[in-house]
Amino acid sequence: ADSSTGAGDAPAPEDLIVGFSQVGAESGWRAANTKDIQAAFEDAGIELKFSDAQQKQENQIKAIRSYIQQGVDVIAFSPVVESGWDTVLKEAKDADIPVVLTDRSVDSADTSLYVSFLGSDFVEEGKKAGNWATEEFADADAVKIIQLEGTTGSAPAIDRAEGFADVIGSDPKFEIVASQTGDFTRSGGKQVTEALLKSNPDVDLIYAHNDDMGLGAIEAIEAAGLKPGVDIKILTIDAVKDGMQALADGKINFIVECSPLLGKQLVDIVNKVVAGEEVETRIVTEETTFTQEEAIAALPDRQY
Amino acid sequence: MTTQAPVVDMTNISISFPGVKALDRVNFRMFPGEVHSLMGENGAGKSTMIKALTGVYPIDSGSIMLDGKPLVISGPAQAQEAGISTVYQEVHLLTNLSVAENIMLGREPRRGAAIDWRAMRARAAEILDGLNLDIDPASQLGSHSLAVQQLVAIARAIDVQAKVLILDEPTSSLDVDEVSELFRVIRSLKEDGVAILFVSHFLEQVYEISDRLTVLRNGQLVGEYLTDEILRIELVHKMIGKDIAVLSDLDRKARAPISEESEEMPFVQAIGLGRKGSIAPVDLDVYEGEVVGLAGLLGSGRTELARLLSGADRPDHGELKIGGRALRLRTPRLALKSRIAYSSENRRSEGIIEDLSVRDNIVLALQADRGWFRRIPRKRQDELAASYIQALNIRPPDPDAIVKNLSGGNQQKVLLARWLAVAPRLLILDEPTRGIDVGAKAEIQKLVSDLAENGMSVVFISAELEEVLRLSHRIVVMRDREKVADIVNDDVTVGQIMTLIASGAES
Amino acid sequence: MNPTVSKALKHRLFWPIVTLLGLLVLNVAVYPSFFSIRLQDGHLFGSLIDILRNGAPTLLVALGMTLVIATRGIDLSVGAVVAISGALACSIIAGSSDPNSPTTVLAAVGISIMLALVLGAWNGFLVSVIGIQPIIATLILMTAGRGLAMLITEGQIVTINSAPYKVIGGGYWLALPASIVIALGMFALAALLTRKTALGLLIESVGINPQASRIAGVRSRSIIWMVYIFSGLCAGIAGLMISSNVTAADANNAGLWIEMDAILAVVIGGTSLAGGRYSLGGTLIGAAIIQTLTTTVYTVGIAPEITLVFKALVVIIVCLLQSPALQTRLGSLRRRPVTTSTGGVLS
Amino acid sequence: MSIRTIDPTTARPKFVPSRRRFDLGSRYTPVLVTLVLLIAMWGVGATRYRGFLSVQMLLNLLIDNSFLLVLVVGMTFVILTGGIDLSVGSVVALSTMIAASLLRAGWPPLAVIVIVLVVGSTLGMLVGLVIHFFEIQPFIATLAAMFLARGLCYVISLNSISITNPFFVDMAQTRIPLGPGLMITPSVIIAVIVVGIAFFVLHYTRTGRTVYGIGNGGQSAMLMGLPVARTRVLVYVISGFCSALGGVLFTFYTLSGYSLTAVGMELDAIAAVVIGGTLLTGGSGFILGSVLGVLVLGIIQTIISFEGTLSSWWTKIVIGALLLVFIVLQRLLTTLRR
Ligand SMILES: Nc1ncnc2c1ncn2[C@@H]1O[C@H](COP(=O)(O)OP(=O)(O)OP(=O)(O)O)[C@@H](O)[C@H]1O
Ligand SMILES: Nc1ncnc2c1ncn2[C@@H]1O[C@H](COP(=O)(O)OP(=O)(O)OP(=O)(O)O)[C@@H](O)[C@H]1O
Numbered sequence A: 001a002d003s004s005t006g007a008g009d010a011p012a013p014e015d016l017i018v019g020f021s022q023v024g025a026e027s028g029w030r031a032a033n034t035k036d037i038q039a040a041f042e043d044a045g046i047e048l049k050f051s052d053a054q055q056k057q058e059n060q061i062k063a064i065r066s067y068i069q070q071g072v073d074v075i076a077f078s079p080v081v082e083s084g085w086d087t088v089l090k091e092a093k094d095a096d097i098p099v100v101l102t103d104r105s106v107d108s109a110d111t112s113l114y115v116s117f118l119g120s121d122f123v124e125e126g127k128k129a130g131n132w133a134t135e136e137f138a139d140a141d142a143v144k145i146i147q148l149e150g151t152t153g154s155a156p157a158i159d160r161a162e163g164f165a166d167v168i169g170s171d172p173k174f175e176i177v178a179s180q181t182g183d184f185t186r187s188g189g190k191q192v193t194e195a196l197l198k199s200n201p202d203v204d205l206i207y208a209h210n211d212d213m214g215l216g217a218i219e220a221i222e223a224a225g226l227k228p229g230v231d232i233k234i235l236t237i238d239a240v241k242d243g244m245q246a247l248a249d250g251k252i253n254f255i256v257e258c259s260p261l262l263g264k265q266l267v268d269i270v271n272k273v274v275a276g277e278e279v280e281t282r283i284v285t286e287e288t289t290f291t292q293e294e295a296i297a298a299l300p301d302r303q304y
Numbered sequence B: 001m002t003t004q005a006p007v008v009d010m011t012n013i014s015i016s017f018p019g020v021k022a023l024d025r026v027n028f029r030m031f032p033g034e035v036h037s038l039m040g041e042n043g044a045g046k047s048t049m050i051k052a053l054t055g056v057y058p059i060d061s062g063s064i065m066l067d068g069k070p071l072v073i074s075g076p077a078q079a080q081e082a083g084i085s086t087v088y089q090e091v092h093l094l095t096n097l098s099v100a101e102n103i104m105l106g107r108e109p110r111r112g113a114a115i116d117w118r119a120m121r122a123r124a125a126e127i128l129d130g131l132n133l134d135i136d137p138a139s140q141l142g143s144h145s146l147a148v149q150q151l152v153a154i155a156r157a158i159d160v161q162a163k164v165l166i167l168d169e170p171t172s173s174l175d176v177d178e179v180s181e182l183f184r185v186i187r188s189l190k191e192d193g194v195a196i197l198f199v200s201h202f203l204e205q206v207y208e209i210s211d212r213l214t215v216l217r218n219g220q221l222v223g224e225y226l227t228d229e230i231l232r233i234e235l236v237h238k239m240i241g242k243d244i245a246v247l248s249d250l251d252r253k254a255r256a257p258i259s260e261e262s263e264e265m266p267f268v269q270a271i272g273l274g275r276k277g278s279i280a281p282v283d284l285d286v287y288e289g290e291v292v293g294l295a296g297l298l299g300s301g302r303t304e305l306a307r308l309l310s311g312a313d314r315p316d317h318g319e320l321k322i323g324g325r326a327l328r329l330r331t332p333r334l335a336l337k338s339r340i341a342y343s344s345e346n347r348r349s350e351g352i353i354e355d356l357s358v359r360d361n362i363v364l365a366l367q368a369d370r371g372w373f374r375r376i377p378r379k380r381q382d383e384l385a386a387s388y389i390q391a392l393n394i395r396p397p398d399p400d401a402i403v404k405n406l407s408g409g410n411q412q413k414v415l416l417a418r419w420l421a422v423a424p425r426l427l428i429l430d431e432p433t434r435g436i437d438v439g440a441k442a443e444i445q446k447l448v449s450d451l452a453e454n455g456m457s458v459v460f461i462s463a464e465l466e467e468v469l470r471l472s473h474r475i476v477v478m479r480d481r482e483k484v485a486d487i488v489n490d491d492v493t494v495g496q497i498m499t500l501i502a503s504g505a506e507s
Numbered sequence C: 001m002n003p004t005v006s007k008a009l010k011h012r013l014f015w016p017i018v019t020l021l022g023l024l025v026l027n028v029a030v031y032p033s034f035f036s037i038r039l040q041d042g043h044l045f046g047s048l049i050d051i052l053r054n055g056a057p058t059l060l061v062a063l064g065m066t067l068v069i070a071t072r073g074i075d076l077s078v079g080a081v082v083a084i085s086g087a088l089a090c091s092i093i094a095g096s097s098d099p100n101s102p103t104t105v106l107a108a109v110g111i112s113i114m115l116a117l118v119l120g121a122w123n124g125f126l127v128s129v130i131g132i133q134p135i136i137a138t139l140i141l142m143t144a145g146r147g148l149a150m151l152i153t154e155g156q157i158v159t160i161n162s163a164p165y166k167v168i169g170g171g172y173w174l175a176l177p178a179s180i181v182i183a184l185g186m187f188a189l190a191a192l193l194t195r196k197t198a199l200g201l202l203i204e205s206v207g208i209n210p211q212a213s214r215i216a217g218v219r220s221r222s223i224i225w226m227v228y229i230f231s232g233l234c235a236g237i238a239g240l241m242i243s244s245n246v247t248a249a250d251a252n253n254a255g256l257w258i259e260m261d262a263i264l265a266v267v268i269g270g271t272s273l274a275g276g277r278y279s280l281g282g283t284l285i286g287a288a289i290i291q292t293l294t295t296t297v298y299t300v301g302i303a304p305e306i307t308l309v310f311k312a313l314v315v316i317i318v319c320l321l322q323s324p325a326l327q328t329r330l331g332s333l334r335r336r337p338v339t340t341s342t343g344g345v346l347s
Numbered sequence D: 001m002s003i004r005t006i007d008p009t010t011a012r013p014k015f016v017p018s019r020r021r022f023d024l025g026s027r028y029t030p031v032l033v034t035l036v037l038l039i040a041m042w043g044v045g046a047t048r049y050r051g052f053l054s055v056q057m058l059l060n061l062l063i064d065n066s067f068l069l070v071l072v073v074g075m076t077f078v079i080l081t082g083g084i085d086l087s088v089g090s091v092v093a094l095s096t097m098i099a100a101s102l103l104r105a106g107w108p109p110l111a112v113i114v115i116v117l118v119v120g121s122t123l124g125m126l127v128g129l130v131i132h133f134f135e136i137q138p139f140i141a142t143l144a145a146m147f148l149a150r151g152l153c154y155v156i157s158l159n160s161i162s163i164t165n166p167f168f169v170d171m172a173q174t175r176i177p178l179g180p181g182l183m184i185t186p187s188v189i190i191a192v193i194v195v196g197i198a199f200f201v202l203h204y205t206r207t208g209r210t211v212y213g214i215g216n217g218g219q220s221a222m223l224m225g226l227p228v229a230r231t232r233v234l235v236y237v238i239s240g241f242c243s244a245l246g247g248v249l250f251t252f253y254t255l256s257g258y259s260l261t262a263v264g265m266e267l268d269a270i271a272a273v274v275i276g277g278t279l280l281t282g283g284s285g286f287i288l289g290s291v292l293g294v295l296v297l298g299i300i301q302t303i304i305s306f307e308g309t310l311s312s313w314w315t316k317i318v319i320g321a322l323l324l325v326f327i328v329l330q331r332l333l334t335t336l337r338r
């Protein structure tokens, strides 16, 4: 493809070049996301230029600039952070290259800078988690909760905490007795739970911002001689394979899905965009929630 | 002279370090236009006195008056502002900067806000010229030998319009010419009314240049004397507190010319040993039990030769045979394996390990030679340390003292002890007596002489020709990094050597 | 003042130990049974045990780091080595037919440790033979190494189910968590190696003055090489421990920033980054302080937003307390010679 | 007296000694070698990738790294004294947070910039004072500052904050044309000015030479009567100032404040300085070398994004490998030249 190819005349897929700038490879979730997107584009026969920003916004800006310079047809990226994209997105717009956002949004006031945003809604995920908690503990008089937060300052951590608090906050019987960051990692989740269990032995529910921290919490609970999922209920977000397994085993009680499988949907959007068709500006990933039974059913063909 | 008011008047100065009373209620004064020598053994407190005067060490008690006014300073910078210019004992300059900067920094010429580099170099060249030193002011200081660095430090100090000039062992690695050059400058400063504090362990120099002496012993004042009124023997007695006999004992004992008589092969044979850019190919034989002195001016290549012999630098041509076998000494470690030890002239950067104890410093080379796993048992370490502390009179006599806290001369003794401890067959000593007091110097000379008698070969380098003559069986004269003469030391005089050095072999 | 008290005050680990005790007391104040240790199924349990167990990897890495720092070096690659060794061991075990067989686990552990040694040797080679500045030489492996770890796991978290492997980071030996036993064992080994052989002396001498050491016949090159290999070994074991503790290898996050924690532990323990004198005991205390600090944040319930501010304050306080300069500036009437932190000969 | 003179016939060929004991080659060798390798890298990139061989690509290196250029200036000062500053990344983040939050509160942009610079310099000064007067190792003092600055970011806000202030937007989006198809940003000009001033200070003022002198071992500089205390504190003020200014440029670049931004940027800065030939032990190095170091890191990054097919892990491995090749070549060429 060459840069004169405007958005108007639809080229054959084999002539298309799409530039994709990924946040990094900071988690298994992210790696699955990358893999799915790469595979989807390969299946569609579209050349994908991929770059890994290693969690640095400046790298991502550089990558987008280089895509503009190389004259790709569509740019897609998962922004490291919401804010601060206007300049480079304007450059893309000036070069007539449409931009698609995945996974995370940007907070530009000028929504013409990108054609679509495909991804989950973290606040919504937090709300789903909260809803389950209210149902599960409908009969309880008081519920003590430990919250394992994601990396301090990261969007999923903030939003998942917010969504959860929105739901349970209206009910005074819920009390978050401790809320600490486990940095989205298993060992973080384990260490935090280990320490918090000592000072809060009577906790009822652990709400972890992702499966990995939940899995760490399970280890800590088991080491303390308690039964995870029974003595202490566990509620997590993500639904990666290990998490689903734990759910199936009854060690986790409920998982809100946050799907990394955006590839197919992204390819569709790209095809529509180059064909000059209208696309919705906000496309929410198809996601669900899992109970133990659903997990057992879903596990066999779980890909990641 | 005494009718004048003293420019420096220090009374009742005390300074102590953990475990050591370095100065104990000492009085000291200096008059304008006089050269005042501060005398004392290694560790007597001379450098500490100087550091008290220049604000490096805060004093525990006492008072310092400069020009009749109390001197309140908290560091060398303020001492300089108050008109005290100092050359500290170890050359304390910035080896990573140019010679010009080392001389001029702090009063660099400027154009507007910027340093005027051209003017700075020109001025530095002028000052160097005044000391008859011909080096490029733009060259990096670290690329020059220690002696040159010492001269640069002196150049820096004398260029300031100071009331008081302090020189702490400025001549320790200078040769005769350089010393007389320095004395010429000192005399002219004296004429201008500058008070000069001069520290040296060379009694000749002290008697030649100074008007007055203050003697310290163990951090205490012994007394203040006019140079003309005190005999050398008396002075030494006051410094050491007892008579020394060894001094004269060694003097000019006729040396048997071993190399001529010996049937055997020389222990060390250097054949055309040289290194591009540092020294022209040299032939040198050293027999067992022989002391070979290297004589020459600054930069004549003595140190370079020593470094090639000891594996500190790699030769790029020529051959070295040790005990008849050709060896390539690529590192000092290999040299040590062949029992060749090299004591560098630069004890601060290539000698002592500052933060280690006296004991560790003494056993280091021996231990390195034995390897990691055959650790010298602690008891043996203690014995070694104790015996050398005693033999060389290292002070304080504490094997656990940290070497950097020792006085300069005592550091040199520790270094020497390290090399003696490996019982080398060839010992290369580059300026081993630099900064060492009269008594200890005599001891060391005697030691070298004894060791040679017991079969050790020694290559001896010293800026002090008398010392070289006194010790060596044979003298190799170097000039312009070439060997120009190789003479057997029978009835050779300093004058003859000087002529050789000056004019080469043609004479 | 009582002479023993004043001697204790002068000991260079006095203030770090006081800080450690202070943190522990803070924990007890918030959570009274903090010190209680109980025996359950023949295993020791309690917050103190947790601190030791969770601090074991940091202690291990810091041990290697201490010796590297003593030679004036630094090893930024330890985090990557942690990730690689964990990733490799877990991948091997996950890929084997019988994850629970001790031979599989032994082989996996052996191969990973070999690789860690090779990585350490690689750092040592760059530093001592090629002569690259340590920070850059190890930065290369820090960057590429994490990529290597991710290559092994393909960016996924490799979860394993292997009882023998679980022992390293989560099991018990003689009532004590195995990781504590391993870390203390390595500590003893390092102490023995440096005290009972001449290695300690030679390492210090190379660190203080490499040139003078060379002249004295010290094999600086092999020594430098060796400390990096040792650091690789320590990091490798720490990697096994971390992955075993959560029975999974996370190439992205395992050992992330552990180099900073390790360096911090070393420095809090009184070893200077300028090389030379080092203190393994100090490192032990330093690592304990860092882990206690982390636990304290959880126990005391410090909000994640201000955790870093809290840590910064503790670090600066322990360093200030230790600073001889502050001690002279405050209270004490005794005056001390002016020396700059860079040191130097005062002849 | 028997004199064995040397027989003129056996005398070796006349020897022309160089005047130095340790022939250091030129002090500029590492910088030159870096430059040559940089050009070689650009050449190799140009043969591989379309659009690589353009002047604008080089200008983009400057545009995308203007903040890093400013950071390495401060870092070079610190490292030349033998210190290190780990706080720069967090101070950048803190600066973006302060700027974004104050702008959101409606403060005038120039006042905001001044406040950011003052905060950065003050933090630098505190660090410098602690390092010099309490003899705390720079690594620790600046590590504590790093925690502190990052922690303060969180205290200000966990969420990222967008900047819509017209002045900042202008600074971000203005392009200064340099010729047909060539342009730079105002940030580049600021960075170049900062580098120029640093060059002047280091080479033409006493302060600059004292910086080098301290790196040689503070003792000598102190005994020579140079203002060691003042200068040592000053370099940390400079570094703090540069970090804050770098933070301002970074806000121009990203138009937002974010507490997790610039994590690990201190390592980039240190790497750039060291790649540029400056010794971490202090006393030796050049500001222009550091600039080249930034360009080397930038060009590696550019190659990676032009390559465009590397998976996340191969990205890291290739960055490491390119760095390795560069460093080893630099090292070998430098020793060869000697
Ligand atoms: N910083 C220090 N810490 C501890 N002790 C010190 C320190 N500086 C000097 N001393 C001790 O003070 C005493 C006096 O040392 P000083 O350097 O003044 O001797 P000196 O007369 O100059 O000797 P030399 O002729 O060897 O140079 C010595 O015992 C020395 O060990
Ligand atoms: N007077 C001088 N003028 C110019 N350069 C000098 C002078 N003295 C020494 N040098 C430099 O110092 C180097 C020292 O050579 P070397 O140290 O081998 O000589 P040396 O005979 O041991 O003298 P030194 O007493 O200085 O140790 C020479 O390469 C030269 O560059």
Ligand SMILES: [Mg+2]
Residues within 6 Å of the ligand: B046, B047, B048, B089, B168, B407, B408, B409, C347
């Ligand atoms: Mg002295």
Ligand SMILES: [Mg+2]
Residues within 6 Å of the ligand: B145, B302, B303, B304, B345, B430
């Ligand atoms: Mg010499």
